[in-house]
Amino acid sequence: MFSRPSPLPCPRYAKAGVLLLAERSGQLPPTHTAYLRLLPETLDTPVLWTDSELDLLANPPMQEKIKQQRREWADLYTAFSEAYCGPSPAPDKQTFLWALQCVRSRAFSGPHPGPPIQQRLASGAALCTLGAAYVVWAHVPLESALNAAIAAALFNLLYDVLLSGRRRWYALLPGVDSINHSSHVESDVAYRVFGDSFELTTGSSFQPGEQVFISYGLQSNDTLLQYYGFVEQDNRHERVQLDVADGESRAQGLLGPDGSFQRVSGMGEVGRQALVQAGEALKAQLLLAGKQSSGSAERVALAAEYRAEKIRCLELAIAALNRALQ
Structure with missing residues (x-):
């Protein structure tokens, strides 16, 4: 899809936006077609407003944040269009901004927990197989092989722990991202390693037939309006x-x-x-x-x-x- 790396650091939401565009245009296998149909055709956050419309906010710091966002997204589109080499013409700026708005307004994020349990089990099985083969063919004492296997397992565990403290997952969650926000409820979206799934929990109770809300975080109306x-x-x-x-x-x-x-x-x-x-x-x-x-x-x-x-x-x-x- 790209002829060369972008010279700009690419934030997570922009990477997710490009993947969204690729799947929407058919350049990736259509594994989320039903979800793509649910996304709004148009979005209108203040990044698209004119300067005179931003003046209606009467809040210079907020207006400057939106103008800075506008400049950053324009730079991202320039880098994207220059690096693009897909089979069809590059999406226009309006479509690109649509994708960024979709991701920025719908994605969830959290601490990265490391590989899913299936990948961990596969790695463990491969490690055990290699260790057993090494004992049989190289005639290495079993105790030495076990020590090496334990050291490798501990290294992977520590690596995952250190990695999860620095990295975050960033995901679009069909269904969950359609639930509206309220600052008066408490909720959490977390990735569960053992189930390889996302889990939504809330400390608020809802009656049958009552609209369910979740919290998008401790957000003021500045953030809610802007993004x-x-x-x-x-x-x-x-x-x-x-x-x-x-x-x-x-x-x-x-x-x-x-x-x-x-x-x-x-x-x-x-x-x-x-x-x-x-x-x-x-x-x-x-x-x-x-x-x-x-x-x-x-x-x-x-x-x-x-x-x-x-x-x-x-x-x-x-x-x-x-x-x-x-």
């Missing part, structure tokens, strides 16, 4: 990025609805009153942006939902800070 294309109302993990000035002190960080401030960068200490003032200023900016309506109706509405949740978070945070000041 998944939606905004969650009453998001437990909502935060507002805030630039705060307090005299000569400056700080950038995340303000939570309880008034907590998680500092990211800056110098010096900032007080609660400075946080209130910065919060009020940002709230006024978000309200002002609501008077604009440049863009498609769907994107304008989604940006309005995003601003409303940021305003809700700010109002809760300001109220909490004012109570602490009394």
